Amino acid sequence: MKFSLRTFIRNLLFTQPMNTSRVPRMENLTDREISWLAFNQRVLELAEDKNIPLLERVRFLTIFSSNLDEFYMVRVASVLRKIENNITSKNSAGYAPQELLAEISRIVKDLTAHQYRIFENDIRPALTAKGIELITWGDLTAAEKEHLQELFRTRIFPVLTPLAVDPSHPFPYISGLSLNLGVRVINPDTREKFFARVKVPPILSRLISTTEKSTRFVPLEDLIAHNLDQLFPGMEIGGHIVFRVTRNQDLEIDEDDSEDLLSSLEQELLLRRFGPPVRLEVEAGVNQELLAMLTQELEIDPLNVIRSGHPVNLQDLTKIADLKIADLHFPTFSSKTPSSLVGIDEEDHDVYFSALRKGEILLHHPYDSFTHSVVDFLNHAAADPKVLAIKQTLYRTSGDSPIVAALIEAAESGKQVLAVIEIRARFDEQANVRWARKLEAAGVHVVYGLMGLKTHAKLSLVIRDEHSGIHRYAHVGTGNYNPKTARMYEDLGLLSADEELTEDLTKLFNQLSGFAPQSTYSRLLVAPKSLRASLIEKIDREITHARAGKAAHIRLKLNSILDEEFVEKFYEASTAGVKIDLLVRGICSVQAGVPGLSENITARSVLGRFLEHSRIFYFLNDGEEEYWIGSADLMHRNLDRRVECLVRIFNQSHVQQLKEILDIGLSDETQSWHLNGQIWKRRSVSEAGALLLDAHSHHLKKNPKG
Structure with missing residues (x-):
């Protein structure tokens, strides 16, 4: 029998199996993917906030798009893999893979449509009022057209490579996250139709200034589309479609069969770019014949065809978000030296x-x-x-x-x-x-x-x-x-x-x-050996105190809460009378404020200028308070498949700092999202209409340059 180092390691005391004996009922657990999409919706809501500087709102639009890219490359790819493997069993939140894919598709399409409404009806007019415009060919002046045509002739045309599809030219490989034009070309003599693909060169900026140093921009794909006749001389252009493909980017490495992990990873990275397509983005109202051909050639499920406005995918608005116009950005700040x-x-x-x-x-x-x-x-x-x-x-x-x-x-x-x-x-x-x-x-x-x-x-x-x-x-x-x-x-x-x-x-x-x-260890809790069991023990201790009529309180600041054992333990603690305050940036499978289940659980989410990334664990412990900080979230991967650690904080001034971070984030006077059941709702103004405290601005003011 071949010796497996992985099996040997896992048989040692370092690793402990997850306790799966207590899993919440399906209706009491929010699905991971659905909860993540709710997080990305919160990002999108920041783009709607007129109290945020305009170019920062543009940036939140781009973050929403880049977040979705990674979501499809990893999470949706995982769902599709289950479907391909004919897995039909329901997950812990009650979704079979095909059902989950349909729900993801519905939510993503709704959110994408809303993203473009924000852009078209709110942000684009506001940018125009500031002299920043994203326009199409028809909006250009004669001088701008002349400038762009010269640019196309000298810098863009030489880089383009049209690829024809016919019996001697198979359908080309479409790289992940690339922007492309699918073109219908027609032979004027035979009227025979052909398909060709033109990749928009990623080495060139997607947003082209209409003149040097202008803040009027035209998408590169529009400029290419206007000049398709130069790419296919002697052929008629029967229409085109702008599209973008996302591919499965998750890596799978069998460490048991790998004698050299580094070399195995390098080989897998070479294969990553050839992962199967998981999403096709196109503009709404595109040529249906071309779209049908694309979906067939790429073998894309119609659920994963996302129709958007113009331009396709707003991630490249980063060029506009990066414009150096001080009054349209957050104020600059200087970090201080301790x-x-x-x-x-x-x-x-x-x-x-x-x-x-x-x-x-x-x-x-x-x-x-x-x-x-x-x-x-x-x-x-x-x-x-x-x-x-x-x-x-x-x-x-x-x-x-x-x-x-x-x-x-x-x-x-x-x-x-x-x-x-x-x-x-x-x-x-x-x-x-x-x-x-x-x-x-x-x-x-x-x-x-x-x-x-x-x-x-x-x-x-x-x-x-x-x-x-x-x-x-x-x-x-x-x-x-x-x-x-x-x-x-x-x-x-x-x-x-x-x-x-x-x-x-x-x-x-x-x-x-x-x-x-x-x-x-004395001052550390380390995963996967002891972290799960130690945290469960601390929650059980609070439950014991609550049942004895003592005050019991847990406060956690995390990126994600997903692990079923902890969700169930929080519900048990809540029904026992333990007050639980959760400050969660991203995924939260806990449902807060549900009668008979989680009345004693409150959940808040703070998003804004900075990405909340720290983890804080607080336990009242009958007055012998404990504060811990570290790298772990309450997810199966953190607790059981990663080396993580938490360190206990003893210094009282540091304890007060951590307490203030939690106080500010959890306060009803702070701008945040509040969770009720599975629904997150933003509170940014008081009942009197006054703007609530921005947590990041508060910490910046308390921490002037040292």
């Missing part, structure tokens, strides 16, 4: 690490600078001759990552450097493969975590040789080691020299790089 780190010279390593030994530093990004906290932490570690070793997890990072640069500098100076890289981080696989190769070439010890488990924990550990002996320093975070997204994502982090915490991290890194399945 007060205990202010003024420390980049070469004064003793002073820097001494500051960390004086007390833990709780970071709240983007209000606290990621660069002048986390990046500086690693830069000091890399340059300091007293540092012996650095251990680092990497899930996603930036293209010019200073984190990776610091690790390379440290390795090249002779330090022991370990990088635990998650090369399976979805849609960042290729970038992470490149980083892995580059780090290995510099002498960094690169490992890919535990077989069968993604490493999602955000951890950094520095070992330093000091006069009093070896000291360790750590960072534990809720977000990725990515300075660019740290400017847009709301996250928490902890810089620490605490011996208990750094000992825990030492054990965890040993577990990730070697064999240490029976490690125990």
Whole structure:
């Protein structure tokens, strides 16, 4: 029998199976995909909000579209795979795959239609009033037409490659997310009809300025369509259709049969672009003959044909959203350096690490600078001759990552450097493969975590040789080691020299790089070994207190709540009298405020300028309050298929910071969405009509530049 390392690992005590003995009744659990679409609807509602600067509203339109792309590439692809495999059983929310696909299709079509109504009836007129226009060929002046025709002749036409379809030319491969023109061409002599495809070159900007530095734009596909006769000289143009295809982009790697995970992933990435089509986007009112031919050739289910307005898919409005017009954007802000780190010279390593030994530093990004906290932490570690070793997890990072640069500098100076890289981080696989190769070439010890488990924990550990002996320093975070997204994502982090915490991290890194399945931890909860059971135990403790007539309270700030065992446990706690407050950005399978089930559960969702990404866990614990922060959401994948960790926060000033974050997000005086059953409803103004508090603006004002 072939030895399977994955099976061996999973038979160790590190992993624990999910308890599936208690699953909520179907009608009490909101389906994952339906709940995610409700989240994307909340994004769309931000585009409707006239209190948000105009170009930021445009950006929310583009975010809605890019979110849908990923949803189809992964989630709808998963539903279609079940249908193809003839799976007809209902999921835990009561949907069979075909039923779920139909419901997804209905919601997406409704939301897409609403997106274009917002654009056409609200945002486009508002842009025009500011001198920013998205127009068609018929709206151009003679001078603009002349300019664009010259542009087409010199810069666009040479790049285009029309592909004919006939007995000697099979239907061409249509790459995922590419924009295309399907053209009906007619032989003027024989009247025979042919199909041709013209790909809109992604290397060119989709929105073309009508003159240099103009804020009047015409879509590139419109310019190409106007010049189709130049692409097919001697043929008649019998019509065209603009279309966009989305393909299955989910990766499937059998780690048991893979002797080299990195090479296997690289091979799978080459195949990803050939995933089956999962969505076809076209303009409403298109040539039905061409549409029928496309759906047949692409083998697209009619449920996944999405008709939109013009232009097809609004994601490329990013060019308009990026226009540098200050009064149409959110006010600029400067992240501050934590007060205990202010003024420390980049070469004064003793002073820097001494500051960390004086007390833990709780970071709240983007209000606290990621660069002048986390990046500086690693830069000091890399340059300091007293540092012996650095251990680092990497899930996603930036293209010019200073984190990776610091690790390379440290390795090249002779330090022991370990990088635990998650090369399976979805849609960042290729970038992470490149980083892995580059780090290995510099002498960094690169490992890919535990077989069968993604490493999602955000951890950094520095070992330093000091006069009093070896000291360790750590960072534990809720977000990725990515300075660019740290400017847009709301996250928490902890810089620490605490011996208990750094000992825990030492054990965890040993577990990730070697064999240490029976490690125990003092200040961490680690998935998949203990996190699920520990959190369930804490909820049960609150239930016991409530049944004993004591105050019982749970407050959670998460990206997603999906795990059935936790949903059922929340319902049990609610009926026992435990007050539960949920602050959830995205998926929420819990149904709040349902009589006889969840009257004691409230759920809020805050969306806005920054993407809420931190996780906070609070338990009243009969007055012995507990606060935890970390990387895990309440999803099966986080609890059972990933390495995650939560760290307990003890410092009382930090506890107050976390309490305020929860207070602001959950307050009825804050702009947010409120969940009632399965329905999210936005509250942005008071009953008196006054604008409610914006959480992000509040934190920015409380955190002026340091």
